Structures are given as C-alpha cells and as structure tokens.
Amino acid sequence: MSLANGAVARFDPGAKMENPFEYISKPKVHSREEAYTLEEAEAILAGAEPWFAKVIEFDLCTAVRPNELIKLDRVNDVDHEAQEIRVTGKGNKRASIPVIPRAAAILNSCAPQ
Numbered sequence: 001m002s003l004a005n006g007a008v009a010r011f012d013p014g015a016k017m018e019n020p021f022e023y024i025s026k027p028k029v030h031s032r033e034e035a036y037t038l039e040e041a042e043a044i045l046a047g048a049e050p051w052f053a054k055v056i057e058f059d060l061c062t063a064v065r066p067n068e069l070i071k072l073d074r075v076n077d078v079d080h081e082a083q084e085i086r087v088t089g090k091g092n093k094r095a096s097i098p099v100i101p102r103a104a105a106i107l108n109s110c111a112p113q
Contacts, residue, residue, distance in 0.1 A: 036060070054106050061103035065089060078107060 036044070041060055045053045059069055068087040072078075077086045083104065084096045099107070
C-alpha cells in the first residue's frame, strides 16, 4: 500500500486514492554526446594554443568537468604517490580520479620551476 493510500485509508477505510502520476509521462532523457574519436581529439589539440592544448589533453585524460578543472589545486588536490587527483564536483561532493601516466606528465610539465 502506498503512503498516500495508507493516509486515505486511515480516514476512510473503503476509499482508494488514484495514482496522481498515472497520466504524466516521463520526460525524455537525451543521450549524452558520443566521445571524441582519436582523430577528432588530435585535430582539436592541433588547433589549440600550446598552453591550452595541455588543458584540453588533461581534461580528455581525466574526464573532469570544466569547473572541477578550474578549482584544481596542484598542492592539495594532486596525490602523486596514489596517482590520483581529488576534485570537488556538483553539490560540493569530493571525488578521487585516477591519473594515467599521460595526465601525470601534463601535470609535471606545468609544475612551477
């Protein structure tokens, strides 16, 4: 018995409430865009300024959201030993993301000298 039906039954044991959502259709969920092909990713990187190509490639390697990438703190959010980065995402939720060797190389190339 649903919560609504239970509440109605307490006041009128013979009554049954209809489902208020019965005639409402679910919204259509649009599928996510497909990932870039290797050729598309290479073309994007080739057309970008060198400093921005590193940003794009790091994003492609980690799949972090743009706002997560902007907030990334090299000192506090990068764990070289565990080979992961910690990001703060939607709703201030923290997540650890594995860093593949190419992403680690990009981070190291951006390190202050």
